[in-house]
Amino acid sequence: MISRRGLSATSIRETAKHAEAPLGSTYHYFPGGKQQLATEAVRFTGERVARRLREEPAAGPAAGLRAFLGLWREFVVGSDFHAGCPVLAVAVEEPQDGEVPPALTAAAEVFEQWEALLADSLRAHGAEPGQAAQLATPVVAAVEGTVAMCRAKRSTEPLDRTAGQLQALVAAATAK
């Protein structure tokens, strides 16, 4: 039996709705239950964000970061602070003892993908290779943490503050 504890299915459905994800509106379509729904939501969000990060390669990492932040702003504001990030929701979940759920593995892969895309973009625009990798991780982490803070506070102020600081970090890393 699939564990029901903690899996934020409502959040996933809500996000999927605002992301226009082709997820079934009921579990009926997902014979694997919540884990499968969660894994699909994680992969869908992963690809949607990745597409944004790849959209403006010529414009550089600052444009990519702006697009990344803009996408989350749309989700959070457009859902009246109800939608969150399914990748983060899954990563916050408690895995069952001795078992790594497929959704958690998918979440780790999505984080890796976003970090790699950001790091590639930073490198392609002059960042020192090691620094690019070091910077991509806290950028992804800060954006994810900020989305959760916006929901708790029902305010976009955390996104505004984080955006400013991350843009400055990216500018400094690529200005060398």
Added chain:
Amino acid sequence: MISRRGLSATSIRETAKHAEAPLGSTYHYFPGGKQQLATEAVRFTGERVARRLREEPAAGPAAGLRAFLGLWREFVVGSDFHAGCPVLAVAVEEPQDGEVPPALTAAAEVFEQWEALLADSLRAHGAEPGQAAQLATPVVAAVEGTVAMCRAKRSTEPLDRTAGQLQALVAAATAK
């Protein structure tokens, strides 16, 4: 009836255990059910982290940040990547329509408190007041997001990377 959907109670219990929190080991002790357990866990973690942030005021914001990061490293590694942050877990939750759960309000208050303590410390050590407030938010967001990334990846590498970048940001802000 208290909604059971999504609330990451296992994560909260696990974190509480590693934090040596005086939370009941069963819901028996919490007549308010999961919402009350979650609110207690959020407040307990909030105060525990706040105490760390206040511990070394003379040593400055770099020491405060190191303590903040160190506390999460202890939780995450000490629990073999099972424990997460209950404040983040609650912030990721889906609130029920037309209702702001008490745990979510508590999470927003805890984020505010951590941000204020970091900003105060930055200001007391030479950061420009506006910049201190702008910086405190992404620092808290990045640490929270990083804890979730460490759990998904079962690795402390995200914490190492985030620590390095955040220390540099704090050093730059207080060196002016």
